[in-house]
Amino acid sequence: MSGRLVVIGLGPGSPDQVTPEARKAVAEAKFFFGYKPYLDRLDLTTEQVRVASDNREELSRAQAALEKAAAGEAVAVVSGGDPGVFAMAAAVCEAIEAGPAAWRDIDVSVVPGVTAMLAVAARIGAPLGHDFCAISLSDNLKPWDVIEQRLTAAASAGFVIALYNPISKARPWQLGRAFDCLCSVLPAETIVVFGRAAGRPDERIGIFTLGEVDPEQADMATCVIIGSVETRAIERPGRPVLIYTPRSLAPVSR
Amino acid sequence: MSGRLVVIGLGPGSPDQVTPEARKAVAEAKFFFGYKPYLDRLDLTTEQVRVASDNREELSRAQAALEKAAAGEAVAVVSGGDPGVFAMAAAVCEAIEAGPAAWRDIDVSVVPGVTAMLAVAARIGAPLGHDFCAISLSDNLKPWDVIEQRLTAAASAGFVIALYNPISKARPWQLGRAFDCLCSVLPAETIVVFGRAAGRPDERIGIFTLGEVDPEQADMATCVIIGSVETRAIERPGRPVLIYTPRSLAPVSR
Numbered sequence: 001m002s003g004r005l006v007v008i009g010l011g012p013g014s015p016d017q018v019t020p021e022a023r024k025a026v027a028e029a030k031f032f033f034g035y036k037p038y039l040d041r042l043d044l045t046t047e048q049v050r051v052a053s054d055n056r057e058e059l060s061r062a063q064a065a066l067e068k069a070a071a072g073e074a075v076a077v078v079s080g081g082d083p084g085v086f087a088m089a090a091a092v093c094e095a096i097e098a099g100p101a102a103w104r105d106i107d108v109s110v111v112p113g114v115t116a117m118l119a120v121a122a123r124i125g126a127p128l129g130h131d132f133c134a135i136s137l138s139d140n141l142k143p144w145d146v147i148e149q150r151l152t153a154a155a156s157a158g159f160v161i162a163l164y165n166p167i168s169k170a171r172p173w174q175l176g177r178a179f180d181c182l183c184s185v186l187p188a189e190t191i192v193v194f195g196r197a198a199g200r201p202d203e204r205i206g207i208f209t210l211g212e213v214d215p216e217q218a219d220m221a222t223c224v225i226i227g228s229v230e231t232r233a234i235e236r237p238g239r240p241v242l243i244y245t246p247r248s249l250a251p252v253s254r
Numbered sequence: 255m256s257g258r259l260v261v262i263g264l265g266p267g268s269p270d271q272v273t274p275e276a277r278k279a280v281a282e283a284k285f286f287f288g289y290k291p292y293l294d295r296l297d298l299t300t301e302q303v304r305v306a307s308d309n310r311e312e313l314s315r316a317q318a319a320l321e322k323a324a325a326g327e328a329v330a331v332v333s334g335g336d337p338g339v340f341a342m343a344a345a346v347c348e349a350i351e352a353g354p355a356a357w358r359d360i361d362v363s364v365v366p367g368v369t370a371m372l373a374v375a376a377r378i379g380a381p382l383g384h385d386f387c388a389i390s391l392s393d394n395l396k397p398w399d400v401i402e403q404r405l406t407a408a409a410s411a412g413f414v415i416a417l418y419n420p421i422s423k424a425r426p427w428q429l430g431r432a433f434d435c436l437c438s439v440l441p442a443e444t445i446v447v448f449g450r451a452a453g454r455p456d457e458r459i460g461i462f463t464l465g466e467v468d469p470e471q472a473d474m475a476t477c478v479i480i481g482s483v484e485t486r487a488i489e490r491p492g493r494p495v496l497i498y499t500p501r502s503l504a505p506v507s508r
Contacts, residue, residue: 009372009376011273014275015274016273016274016275016278017273017274017275017366018273018274019265019270019271019272019273019368020269020270020271020272020274021268021270021271021453024270058501082368082372082376083376083380084372084375084376084380084381084382084383085372085382086383086384086501089375089376089379089380089383089498090380090383090384090498090499090500090501091501092380093379093380093383093488093496093498093500094498094500094501094502096488096496097486097488097498104488104489104490104491104493105490105491105492105493107493108496109376110375110376110377110379110380111376112271112368112372112373112375112376113368113372114273114336114366114367114368115372118263118336118338118339118366118367118369119366121338121343121364121366122263122336122337122338122343122363122364122365122366123364125343125347125364126337126338126343126344126346126347126364127338128338128339128388129338129340129343129344129347130340130344130390130396131387131388131389131390131404132387132388133385133386133387133388133408133413134382134385134386134387135385136384136385136501141501141502141503142384142502142503143503146412146503149411150385150411150412150413153407153408153410153411154387154407154408154411154413156407157403157404157407157408158400158404159387159404159408199275232351234347234350234351234358235358236358236359237358237359238359239358239359239361242347242350242362244343244344244347244348244351245344246344246347246348247312247340247344247345247348247390247395248348248395248396249395249396249397249400
C-alpha cells in the first residue's frame with residue numbers, strides 16, 4: 001500500500017509569502033521531514049509529526065520520507081524558498097531513481113514557492129530584469145573548477161548571476177574565489193547585492209560593487225546577486241536606491 | 255504629494271499560488287495597471303479601477319502608472335508570475351530613471367511571486383535541480399545574435415535553460431532557431447519540457463527530446479525548459495514520468 005509524498009516550498013520566510021497551496025499541503029500531511037529551521041516555521045496540530053534532520057543530509061532525509069510514504073502514510077518534505085531550486089525536490093527524485101521499485105508507485109507531488117533570489121530582487125528593484133542564472137556555490141556535489149567555468153561563462157555572456165549556498169563554516173573561501181574569478185570578466189563597478197532573510201524581521205540587504213565587496217559579510221542564508229554590465233542604480237533622495245537590469249540592451253532613452 | 259506604486263506578482267495563474275502578501279497589496283491599491291488577462295484575474299471592489307493595456311506596451315503602461323502615483327494615488331501594476339522576471343518591475347524602474355524627478359519620490363515596492371519556470375518544474379519533478387538560467391527569447395529588445403550567444407554559452411557550460419516568451423505571431427521562427435542552435439552543443443536525447451498554464455485548469459505539459467521537439471506546439475504562454483546532459487527521466491509504471499536534474503555531477507549511486 002502506497003501513500004503520498006509532497007515536497008513543499010515554504011517561501012523565503014515570511015508567512016505572508018507562503019502560498020495557499022503550500023498551506024493546504026501542510027494541513028493534509030501527517031509526517032514532516034526537513035531541516036529543523038524550516039520545520040520550526042510550521043504551525044502543526046498535535047497529530048502531526050516533525051522529523052528533523054541536519055542540512056547536508058538531504059539524500060538520507062529523502063529516503064526516510066519515501067520509506068514512510070511507501071508504508072502508506074501522508075508525508076511532506078519541506079524546503080525553504082522553492083523546493084526545486086537547490087533544495088529537496090531533486091534529492092527526492094534521486095532517492096526514487098536509486099531506490100526500491102515500490103517507491104516509484106508513491107504519489108509524489110511538488111508545491112512551488114517563492115525562491116530566495118526573487119524575494120531579494122523584489123526588495124531592491126528588478127536586478128533580474130533580464131537574462132539571469134542561478135548557481136549553487138557549494139562544491140560538495142560538483143568540482144570547484146566546474147563552478148568557476150560556469151561563473152565565467154555566465155558573466156561573459158551577460159547574465160545576471162544569483163548565487164545560492166555562497167559560504168559556510170565548511171566552505172569559507174569559495175565566495176571570495178568566485179568574486180576573484182568574476183573580476184577577471186566584469187568591471188570593478190559591477191553591482192553586487194547581498195540579501196539575507198528577505199521579508200523577515202531580521203532582513204539584511206547590502207549593496208556593494210564587485211571591486212569592494214567583502215565575502216565575509218555573507219553567511220549560509222545569504223543570496224548573492226551579481227549584476228551584468230547593464231545593471232544600474234537609481235539614486236533617490238530620501239528613499240532607498242533602486243537596482244535594476246533594463247529589459248533592453250540599448251541605452252535607456254532620456 | 256506622492257502616492258505609492260506596488261508592482262505585484264500574481265503567480266502562474268492558480269488563485270492557490272497567489273501569496274497572502276500579493277492579496278493584501280491588491281486590497282490596498284485603487285488603480286490597477288496591467289495586461290488585460292492579468293487584470294481579469296483580480297477580484298476587485300466597485301471602488302477599484304482597472305486600466306488595461308496591450309502587451310508590448312510595458313514602458314507606456316509603467317509611465318501611466320507612475321503618473322497616477324505621482325498624483326497621490328495608491329497604484330498597483332500587476333504581472334503574472336514574478337514581476338521581476340521578464341515582467342513589469344524592470345519597466346517601472348526604466349520609467350523612473352528616465353522620467354521626471356518627482357517620480358523618484360514615489361514609494362515603490364515589489365511583491366514577488368512564483369514565476370512560470372518554478373511552477374512548470376514542480377509539475378514534472380525537479381528539472382531545475384542544479385544550476386540553471388532563464389532567457390527571454392524575445393528579440394524585440396535585444397539582438398538575436400546575443401540570444402544565440404547566451405544559449406550556446408549556457409548549454410555549453412551545463413546550465414539547464416528556461417525560455418520565456420518563446421514564440422508569438424510576430425516572432426514565429428525564433429524558437430526553432432534556438433533549438434537548432436542548442437542542437438549544435440547538446441545531444442539529440444536532451445530532455446525538453448513545454449509547460450503551459452501550470453496549475454490552471456487548462457494546463458498542458460509536454461515532454462520531448464531536443465532532436466524531435468516541434469516548436470509549433472509552443473505558444474506565447476509556454477515556458478520551455480531544456481535540460482542539461484545530466485537531466486534524467488524516471489519511468490514509473492502507472493504514474494507520470496518524473497524529470498529531474500541531479501544535484502550532483504557524479505552518477506547517481508545505485
